[in-house]
Amino acid sequence: MDKKIPMEKKVLSENDRLAQEIRERLRQNGVFALNLVSSPGAGKTSLLEKTLGALNDKIGIALIAGDVQTENDANRLIKAGGKVVRPIITGGACHLDANMVTKALAEIDLETVDILFIENVGNLVCPSSYDLGENMKVVLISTTEGDDKPLKYPAMFRRSSIMIINKIDLIGHSDFDLRHVRDNALSINPELKIFEISCRTGEGLESWFGWLLEMSKY
Amino acid sequence: MDKKIPMEKKVLSENDRLAQEIRERLRQNGVFALNLVSSPGAGKTSLLEKTLGALNDKIGIALIAGDVQTENDANRLIKAGGKVVRPIITGGACHLDANMVTKALAEIDLETVDILFIENVGNLVCPSSYDLGENMKVVLISTTEGDDKPLKYPAMFRRSSIMIINKIDLIGHSDFDLRHVRDNALSINPELKIFEISCRTGEGLESWFGWLLEMSKY
Numbered sequence: 001m002d003k004k005i006p007m008e009k010k011v012l013s014e015n016d017r018l019a020q021e022i023r024e025r026l027r028q029n030g031v032f033a034l035n036l037v038s039s040p041g042a043g044k045t046s047l048l049e050k051t052l053g054a055l056n057d058k059i060g061i062a063l064i065a066g067d068v069q070t071e072n073d074a075n076r077l078i079k080a081g082g083k084v085v086r087p088i089i090t091g092g093a094c095h096l097d098a099n100m101v102t103k104a105l106a107e108i109d110l111e112t113v114d115i116l117f118i119e120n121v122g123n124l125v126c127p128s129s130y131d132l133g134e135n136m137k138v139v140l141i142s143t144t145e146g147d148d149k150p151l152k153y154p155a156m157f158r159r160s161s162i163m164i165i166n167k168i169d170l171i172g173h174s175d176f177d178l179r180h181v182r183d184n185a186l187s188i189n190p191e192l193k194i195f196e197i198s199c200r201t202g203e204g205l206e207s208w209f210g211w212l213l214e215m216s217k218y
Numbered sequence: 219m220d221k222k223i224p225m226e227k228k229v230l231s232e233n234d235r236l237a238q239e240i241r242e243r244l245r246q247n248g249v250f251a252l253n254l255v256s257s258p259g260a261g262k263t264s265l266l267e268k269t270l271g272a273l274n275d276k277i278g279i280a281l282i283a284g285d286v287q288t289e290n291d292a293n294r295l296i297k298a299g300g301k302v303v304r305p306i307i308t309g310g311a312c313h314l315d316a317n318m319v320t321k322a323l324a325e326i327d328l329e330t331v332d333i334l335f336i337e338n339v340g341n342l343v344c345p346s347s348y349d350l351g352e353n354m355k356v357v358l359i360s361t362t363e364g365d366d367k368p369l370k371y372p373a374m375f376r377r378s379s380i381m382i383i384n385k386i387d388l389i390g391h392s393d394f395d396l397r398h399v400r401d402n403a404l405s406i407n408p409e410l411k412i413f414e415i416s417c418r419t420g421e422g423l424e425s426w427f428g429w430l431l432e433m434s435k436y
Contacts, residue, residue, distance in 0.1 A: 007225050040257040040342050040371065041363025068343055070369050092373065094312060094343035122370070123343055124258050125286060125312035144362035144385065145259025151288050152340070153258065155310065167362065173388055174418070200392070 015130055018098035022105065022133025029110035031062075032215045033118065035132050037156060038140035039149075040122030043166040045073045046199040047140065047208075048117055049080040054209045056081045059114040059216045064088060064104045066096040066121050073119060084108055095126035098133060114216040124153040135215075136161035143167045144174055147181035150188050157188045162195065164208070169198040233348055236316035240323065240351025247328035249280075250433045251336065253350050255374060256358035257367075258340030261384040263291045264417040265358065265426075266335055267298040272427045274299045277332040277434045282306060282322045284314040284339050291337060302326055313344035316351060332434040342371040353433075354379035361385045362392055365399035368406050375406045380413065382426070387416040 026033050036044045048063060055061060062084040065074040074087035086104040088096060101118060108116075118134060120127040128137075139160040141149050144167055150157040157163065163185050171178065178196065185192055195211075197204035244251050254262045266281060273279060280302035283292040292305035304322040306314060319336060326334075336352060338345040346355075357378040359367050362385055368375040375381065381403050389396065396414065403410055413429075415422035 039259060039340070039363075040367055041360075067370055069372050070366075072366055072370065092343075094341070121343065122257070123312070123341055125310075125339065125341055126344065142259075142362065144360065144388065145257075148288075148290055149258055152285055152290065154287050170362065170388065170391055173391065 012129060015098045018102055019131035019133040022098060022101060025105070026110070026116065026133060026135075029113065031110055031113045031116050033116040033132075033134040034162075035118045035120060035127075035134035035137045036140065037120045037124070037127045037137055037160070038122060039124050039142070039145055042122070042140045042142040042145065043199050044119050044122070044140055045076050047164065047166065047197070048077055048119060050199050050202070050205055051117075051209065051212065052077065052080045052082055054205070055212060056083070058213065060112045062086075062108050062113040062116045064101060064116070064118045066090060066100070066119055068092060068094070068121055084113065090121060094121055094123050095130050096120050096132055097130050101132045115212060124149065124156050128153075128155040128159050138162040138164060140164045140166055141181065143170050143176040146174070147176050147178075147184060150181065150185040154188045157185050157192065160189070161191070161193060163192045164195045164197060166197055166199060168196050168203060169201045230347065233316045236320055237349035237351040240316060240319060243323070243328070244334065244351060244353075247331065249328055249331050249334050251334040251350075251352040252380075253336045253338060253345075253352035253355045254358065255338045255342070255345045255355055255378070256340060257342050257360070257363055260340070260358045260360040260363065261417050262337050262340070262358055263294050265382065265384065265415075266295055266337060268417050268420070268423055269335075269427065269430065270295065270298045270300055272423070273430060274301070276431065278330045280304075280326050280328075280331040280334045282319060282334070282336045284308060284318070284337055286310060286312070286339055302331065308339060312339060312341050313348050314338050314350055315348050319350045333430060342367065342374050346371075346373040346377050356380040356382060358382045358384055359399065361389050361394040364392070365394050365396075365402060368399065368403040372406045375403050375410065378407070379409070379411065381410045382413045382415060384415055384417060386414050386421060387419045
């Protein structure tokens with residue numbers, strides 16, 4: 001596998017160059033961009049559905065929905081009221097990259113956008129290495145996954161600015177301990193801002209919406 | 219990214235060569251090997267803990283526990299009675315490969331082993347491409363992840379022989395529909411053998427243990 005490293009470095013440095021171009025373009029247009037990452041099924045699309053329901057009439061929201069296969073997530077977001085939704089099918093790749101995002105952005109009128117959500121492929125490993133030009137990475141973790149995930153996938157939690165703990169309505173149905181997951185995450189990244197929510201019951205979402213409204217003035 | 223493909227092909231063909239060597243060595247020693255794959259937190263380690271509890275005195279079990287970081291899983295398996303447990307820390311890589319497994323096997327006396335479990339990194343994408351010399355891939359999916367996963371990560375379900383649906387005790391707490399996940403999985407791979415279990419309540423585990431006992435005679 002050692003032979004692979006120089007090529008990966010080249011790919012990553014080209015990716016970083018493109019990401020900087022994206023970041024500059026978003027900045028010029030006053031767009032605040034979040035790169036959502038998580039395990040499969042942690043609730044990225046559900047969170048975006050709820051966010052559209054609450055904020056779609058208040059601010060301009062664009063969404064890029066990445067998936068290995070199918071446009072299911074993009075279709076869910078359109079159904080939830082998303083006006084600007086661009087699917088990316090990676091066709092096997094385990095993460096989005098800046099090149100894919102550049103192409104998706106070419107079809108979006110950024111002047112109408114306050115917040116751009118980039119929903120990454122469900123994967124706690126690969127997406128951590130690829131800068132997409134976002135302002136912040138947001139890592140979702142669901143209570144049913146166990147409270148050890150920050151220790152087992154440290155790169156993702158180190159590179160994220162926000163951690164959202166979803167499915168708090170299911171606490172008590174597993175050994176998940178909120179205090180443990182907070183301690184584990186903050187031991188990896190003391191700067192993490194943490195939200196605790198349930199997309200199913202709505203608990204905790206108001207504080208997430210309020211934070212997004214603040215950020216949309218960016 | 220196109221430039222990366224020839225190098226990846228070379229890496230994969232070298233991996234396949236090593237995997238064949240592993241497969242032949244396991245066959246000569248009468249070892250039946252399962253490569254466990256899933257999202258993070260679907261319950262691979264919990265399933266292995268329960269399996270050790272039930273079968274450890276009946277058959278020879280060896281376990282290779284792969285993780286991006288930490289030896290937590292390996293330690294859990296030792297605590298659960300695992301006599302032969304080898305951790306692999308990939309140090310960032312999103313999957314195990316045949317080279318890592320070859321090194322781990324070098325420290326295992328295969329003559330005492332009936333079944334080898336290889337617990338892969340929690341990831342529904344990358345591990346699908348890497349043959350580890352196993353007899354079968356076993357894909358775990360938990361009910362809290364949603365019933366759309368087979369459609370969204372088809373390669374993994376196509377290359378697996380077994381699908382285990384875990385956390386069936388939590389059905390009813392989400393929109394997960396057992397019939398949907400079965401239909402989705404079988405549309406990708408009509409040959410899949412399916413187990414429905416709860417590691418928490420023990421439901422469905424007897425049938426998994428029984429199947430393993432059959433396979434251990436291999």
